Amino acid sequence: MKDIQIVFSNETKIIELDKNEFNIEKSVFNFYDLADLKELTTQTTYLADIIGVIQDPNLIISRFTNKLHQQQSQMKFYIFDGNTYVRVTLWDAFAEQFHETLMEDFEKSFIVIIICARITLWQNEVDVSNIGPTSYYFNSNHHSAVHLRNELKFPQFADIMNVKKLAEPTRTLTVAKINQLGEEDIEVRTATACL
Structure with missing residues (x-):
């Protein structure tokens, strides 16, 4: 017989079921943040x-x-x-x-x-x-x-999600162009090449 270990955490929920009922989740994941x-x-x-x-x-x-x-x-x-x-x-x-x-x-x-x-x-x-x-x-x-x-x-979630325009292409800028960036460019993705 194989030993089985069941781990309970603070997220474990116990639900009493009738004698002939059982509830096993279809999918179990171990999510990383x-x-x-x-x-x-x-x-x-x-x-x-x-x-x-x-x-x-x-x-x-x-x-x-x-x-x-x-x-x-x-x-x-x-x-x-x-x-x-x-x-x-x-x-x-x-x-x-x-x-x-x-x-x-x-x-x-x-x-x-x-x-x-x-x-x-x-x-x-x-x-x-x-x-x-x-x-x-x-x-x-x-x-x-x-x-x-x-x-x-929640509107806050959608607002945070829409702040970054990550799908926009990365722009390559010179140091002179970076010095000219304004507040409207705070969320713009850029890459700088040393020439």
């Missing part, structure tokens, strides 16, 4: 489950030929959990399937759960990407998704 993902970028052992609101409804797939002359697909977007934005980069068939499912009914697919995601650091920014076991759920009835959906009803 998006703000805590950076610590996972230095290791390759653990994958992460994450949840967030897709920021940009106009998601597109880039198709290109890589340096090995192979066709690849890539989809980039940001998700937001109420506190933190994180970039998601999906690749190849997984990106194509994700995009197709999302476009079927975007209004119902606003909240995404990505499970078994690989967390890396790309251009000094946390990046969530897919590998073999990665999967996703749109518009889940999981209690965390329900909580996030309820948060979306």
Whole structure:
């Protein structure tokens, strides 16, 4: 007989059921806060489950030929959990399937759960990407998704989410141009090249 350990936390809820009833959740996740993902970028052992609101409804797939002359697909977007934005980069068939499912009914697919995601650091920014076991759920009835959906009803949440225009392309600026930036450019993403 195998020993089984059941762990209870302060989030554990006990519900008394009738003799012939039982309730086992369909899906169980171990979500990381998006703000805590950076610590996972230095290791390759653990994958992460994450949840967030897709920021940009106009998601597109880039198709290109890589340096090995192979066709690849890539989809980039940001998700937001109420506190933190994180970039998601999906690749190849997984990106194509994700995009197709999302476009079927975007209004119902606003909240995404990505499970078994690989967390890396790309251009000094946390990046969530897919590998073999990665999967996703749109518009889940999981209690965390329900909580996030309820948060979306508050105007403050939508205001915070819309402050950053992360889908805008990064501009490359000279030091002289940076000195000319005004208050309206506070949320603009820029990159500077030393020439």
